[in-house]
Amino acid sequence: MRQNSNIFERNVPGTTALLQKAVVGIAGCGGLGSNAAVALVRAGVGRLILADFDQVELSNLNRQYYFRDDAGRDKVDALAGHLRAINPDIKLDLHRRKLTPRDIPEIFAPAGLLIEAFDRAESKHWLIESWCRAFPRRHLICASGVSGKGATSAIKIRSSGYIHLVGDEQTDISMGLCSARVAIAANMQANIAIDILTTQKDG
Template sequence: MIPTKADMYKALEERHGKELQKKFASASVAVCGLGGLGSHIAFALARAGIGRLLLIDFDRVDITNLNRQQYKADQIGLDKTEALKENLKEAAPYVQIKTYCKKLTEKNIPELLDEADIICEAFDDPECKAVLTDTVLNRMKGKYLVAASGMAGLGSGNIICTRKITENFYLCGDGVSEVSEETGLFSARVMLCAAHQAHIVLRILAGEHDA
């Protein structure tokens, strides 16, 4: 039996406190890219009681995603936006979710992300990362951007960290390790970076702005 919305909210209040949970519930967070980083970021935020998630990706679930992303084998071929929405609703049935199955561009970013308080960059393509970062920081003043760089390989998880780059820009990862023929992506290390991103979102909403 699925708990009522009131019961689930009460349980979150007991864990986080009434005032903090109220801040989480009233927040809107965008997750741009729904792969190994984005799918885990979305789950962490939904479980924390974030009120509204904007999920953005133009890709479909592939068998190669299953080693590190929050999808199921029977979802192969589905749009990632709809597959992740379905999975999130199983864990957090009352989170409001808006999906955009499209590629973000310099032109559409301001419109699509306007309602988000905080924007999470979770792309694996350097060009997409650059376009989102440049557009948000230069054209969407006042928005918080939480990005990632460096989470590939089997290096120590202890070097993954969160750095505050500017007043509204945070960067998570080790800043070094990139995907190559010799260095792949492993679920546990990618999840560590995603957890850093989700955690700084919660800290920002709580009024804690240091990294």
């Protein structure tokens, strides 16, 4: 039995209707993307466009929003199941493929804003360039420097125009990754998105 009217009754007043009509793109469904997606669905975002080429491995479970039974499944499919378990009415566009710069304008055309949740710095770089070229007046929320442990207050937000970047901009994957630190950054990305979608006309 669906009781969707109850999901959002504790939301911040005035935000639910705006979030329900919002479309958010998430490029990458790993530690950043999976955790950000969960936060956005819980907040009431109505539609997500998810893209990832990868399958769930046990080594992902230290930080990504997956469970043992997901191992071997495409991440977008596993994540879609978890998001629908929170809100069965969430609209999801699922893209099981490795994104390239030329995919961005088409796949994310309906998205009012994008969460960059890639793993590799080179990918973050081309995504920022291709998004800004395709959609120069749509917000892009990136993350850089989410590795290692502790250093909570080193995780910052810097913005320039429509580009926002969360992280310490230094720590690298070679240091290892910790659940809490990655999820903090992912939730900061989601928090920025929610703020934009509920306060700005052009979000």
